[in-house]
Amino acid sequence: MQRREMWLAYMMLAPTFAIILMIVAGPLLANFWISFKPVQLADLRPPAVLMNERMRGNPEAAGDAATLEYRMRNSSQDEEIRDVVVLDEIPEGFTVTELPEGCAVEGMQLTCSLGTVEPRWRDRLSIEGTVSAAYLEADRPERDSEPVVSGDANNILTNFDFTLENFQRIFDADEFWSVLRVTFYYTIFGTGGALVLGLFAAQLLNTSFKGRGFLRGLFLFPYVSPVIAVAFTWLVLFDPFSGTVNALLTKMGVVADPVNFFGQRAIEFSVFGMSFEFPLALTTVIAFEAWRYFPLSFLFILARMQSINSDMYEAAEMDGATPLQQFWYLSLPQLMGILSVLFLLRFIWTFNKFDDIFLLTGGNAGTRTLTVDVYEQGFALSNLGAGAAVAVVVFVVLVTFATLFIKFTPKEEGL
Amino acid sequence: MRPGSVLLAAITGFIWGAVTILVVGITLTLVTGEVTVPQATAAGIAGLVGALVYVWRQSASDNGGVPAWAMTAVAVFVVLLATTFAAPFGLPLGVVPVWQGLALAVVVASVTAAIHLSLNGARLGAMTRYEREVVYIRVAKGIGFIVFTIIVALPFYVMVMTSLKSQQELLANPLDLSIDFSQGISGLLRSYVELFTQFNFGRYLLVSTFVSVGTVVLTLLFSVPGAYAVSRLKFPGQAFLARSVLLIYMVPAIVLVIPLYAVFSQLGLRNSLTGLLIVYPATTIPVALYMLQGYFRGLPSELEEAGLMDGLSRLGVILKITLPLSLPALASVSLYVFMIAWNEFLFAFMFLDDPAIFTLSRGVVSLNSSEVPRQHLMAGAVIATVPVLFIFLWFERFLVQGLTAGSVKG
Known part of the structure; x- marks a missing residue:
């Protein structure tokens, strides 16, 4: 019975395991593999023989000579292709008189073995023959069948060329350390901002009043809306030329010139003769992060607050504790568990976040985080290997955090 | 004074x-x-x-x-x-x-x-x-x-x-x-009319619905048996699995993107909805499994044992007893998964090139160019937001349950 139950359990879990191995665990390992390989985006298209078929000689009457010509080239600049074989159907009404070397006709089937072709190879195959009346009546019958080419080439993804160049490249780049710093600022302040806003919002809605359900729904809007919708709305709202916020600020005389919130790296200002730089775009992006994710912490904190026993507050009230004392000495300690769990979870998710910054600034103006750098290296600069190397850095940092967090997480919250 | x-x-x-x-x-x-x-x-x-x-x-x-x-x-x-x-x-x-x-x-x-x-x-x-x-x-x-x-x-x-x-x-x-x-009404809604007539948004809406519903169905098909096994059956590694399944959720999507892009390109799955329907469930199954197993654990196991006594098979027990009892949990998991799939941006952006199979997220991104006026972009954003907000407001209770139970992905 026990064994049967065990097997049943494994059977029921098998599909889940399969898809997670395929789509999560597999790619995770593959990412390590790719990070050690010199792969460019263009290498994903495997080298192939490209070909073009046409009939030459312009036959006009039955019995005229014509040439069936295949023009071919190797698509790759630096990879050879082995065992190249061309397959095609001889068009209706075309009688072959002469075949080039390596080609054979069996019935209507043309087979040409070309062996190994060099990088940058170009050639033509010319098949001489005569046409019949049937050919002339049909409209270009050679187009009825597409020629098929097969051949083996080295697949850059599966061969055993390894290199450390990707890692060298990313660690040598000056911007890498600034990317790392921006990532930490973004993660820490984004997480903190979302938590503080969430805590505040939860305090507001912890008492019951008319319209509370409505406000709770409203406060969740930023979180449940699609990221593209809210990100583009913020872009429109803060646009330096036609945005509402800038129009308000300039028209009301708060600032002289429109502020490019998402495009300006830093504002300089001086206090007591010392000049400071305020990272404007990064701050705006962090504000977006806090705005979009405060609903989540709000929801959790509110749920926790409503489960706190109210007897405690009544007792405190009797003893003359003031509202702020009640918050500080009663509520906060009760919320510490959920706050720390939320901090850890949000910290990891903010660190992993890609969409928001990518849509808001594209990683420009001093807002490039590690995740955006993966895209930048892998797709914008077309260097998949380097992108994968950055992804490895992301993963290593993440595993470090996760281990630290699991060690220090309070167990009782059980998330 | x-x-x-x-x-x-x-x-x-x-x-x-x-x-x-x-x-x-x-x-x-x-x-x-x-x-x-x-x-x-x-x-x-x-x-x-x-x-x-x-x-x-x-x-x-x-x-x-x-x-x-x-x-x-x-x-x-x-x-x-x-x-x-x-x-x-x-x-x-x-x-x-x-x-x-x-x-x-x-x-x-x-x-x-x-x-x-x-x-x-x-x-x-x-x-x-x-x-x-x-x-x-x-x-x-x-x-x-x-x-x-x-x-x-x-x-x-x-x-x-x-x-x-x-x-x-x-x-x-x-x-x-x-x-x-x-x-007049037609003047006010002109951006929407243009999006639906010239920018193919009707199709994007259909594709998004198809992908999201498909993801929900696949996720449930995979995670219900899995969650049942983890919560009800005894097997070595059960406790470990129940805890570690959420760790999968911590894996950043951006780390998976490059290998999946490479492999899907070579398999011809990249620019296709099949590709999305493989990737989306894979990212939602762990959390769905986690939420469901928590709920299944809370159901009284005596009912199922009674069913087994009366000669039902395991499958019969799941279909006739467990699932009908856990309809609220299934509803909140489905809504939550639907929301994730509907709002997903990264994979849709990386995988889809063909405008015929754009999801709404991908379609709205394609509006973000200097040639397309701002009000079209905002109309696209409204079209993408309204269904999900509507569902959210309609089923808020379920969804809020889902959000808190699943300790949602960010």
Whole structure:
């Protein structure tokens, strides 16, 4: 019975395991593999023989000579292709008189073995023959069948060329350390901002009043809306030329010139003769992060607050504790568990976040985080290997955090 | 009279005066399109005087005559008009007089109400620490309500209003977010009509629905048996699995993107909905499994044992007993997964090149170019947001349960 139950359990879990191995665990390992390989985006298209078929000689009457010509080239600049074989159907009404070397006709089937072709190879195959009346009546019958080419080439993804160049490249780049710093600022302040806003919002809605359900729904809007919708709305709202916020600020005389919130790296200002730089775009992006994710912490904190026993507050009230004392000495300690769990979870998710910054600034103006750098290296600069190397850095940092967090997480919250 | 109490009342009044005129002034600007310059300092002084009047009347021993709030309202009104020379919004009275009058009434009423709500019970004489803190908290909460409502509602308001404008109107006055009803319904909705007729948004909507529903179905098919096994059956590694399944959720999508892109390109799955329908469930199954197993654990196992006794097979037990009992959990998991799939951006952006199979997220991104006017982009954002908000509001209870139970992905 026990064994049967065990097997049943494994059977029921098998599909889940399969898809997670395929789509999560597999790619995770593959990412390590790719990070050690010199792969460019263009290498994903495997080298192939490209070909073009046409009939030459312009036959006009039955019995005229014509040439069936295949023009071919190797698509790759630096990879050879082995065992190249061309397959095609001889068009209706075309009688072959002469075949080039390596080609054979069996019935209507043309087979040409070309062996190994060099990088940058170009050639033509010319098949001489005569046409019949049937050919002339049909409209270009050679187009009825597409020629098929097969051949083996080295697949850059599966061969055993390894290199450390990707890692060298990313660690040598000056911007890498600034990317790392921006990532930490973004993660820490984004997480903190979302938590503080969430805590505040939860305090507001912890008492019951008319319209509370409505406000709770409203406060969740930023979180449940699609990221593209809210990100583009913020872009429109803060646009330096036609945005509402800038129009308000300039028209009301708060600032002289429109502020490019998402495009300006830093504002300089001086206090007591010392000049400071305020990272404007990064701050705006962090504000977006806090705005979009405060609903989540709000929801959790509110749920926790409503489960706190109210007897405690009544007792405190009797003893003359003031509202702020009640918050500080009663509520906060009760919320510490959920706050720390939320901090850890949000910290990891903010660190992993890609969409928001990518849509808001594209990683420009001093807002490039590690995740955006993966895209930048892998797709914008077309260097998949380097992108994968950055992804490895992301993963290593993440595993470090996760281990630290699991060690220090309070167990009782059980998330 | 205690200076501390007077100061507290004065500061409270000042804050409310200034905050109210700013909020009402900006609202007036956005509703009428006229640029206002709210006189925050003057309104603050008006609020200050009003608050002092209110607290003075309240502390006065005789409670007859005019009520405190009425005197406050009069004080606020008189001081506000006197200090701003009858132009509290920096506009001459001739400009949009009805709106201005309305706004002025709203300011006076709101300041009075705010003073009443936050200084109720305050005195000019000595106040205890408890009484003072009550005032602080009332002020902080009031400002909190205003700030949160504005920061949450304003972007959505701008999104909807921008989508109803035309290019000229937007360029002429970016502050004018009023609706111009004179152009008729078809004029107002012209961006939406264009999106559906020229930009193929009807198709994107269908594709998004198909992908999201497909993801929900696949996720449930995979995670229900898995969750049942983890919660009800005994096997080695059970406890470990139940805990570690959420770790999968911590894996950043961006780390998976490059290998999946490479492999899917070579398999021909990249630019296809099949590819998305493989990737999306893989990212949602772990959390669905986690949420469901938590719920299954809470169901009384005696019912299932009774079913087994009566000769039902395991499958029969799951189909006839467990699933009908866990409909609420299934609903919240489904809605939650639907939301994730509907809102997903990264994989849709990386995988789809062919406009015929764009999801809404991908379609809206393609609108973000200099050739496409802003109101089209915002209309696209509205189209992408409305279904998911509608579902959210309709099934809020389930969804909130799902959000808290699953400790949602970010």
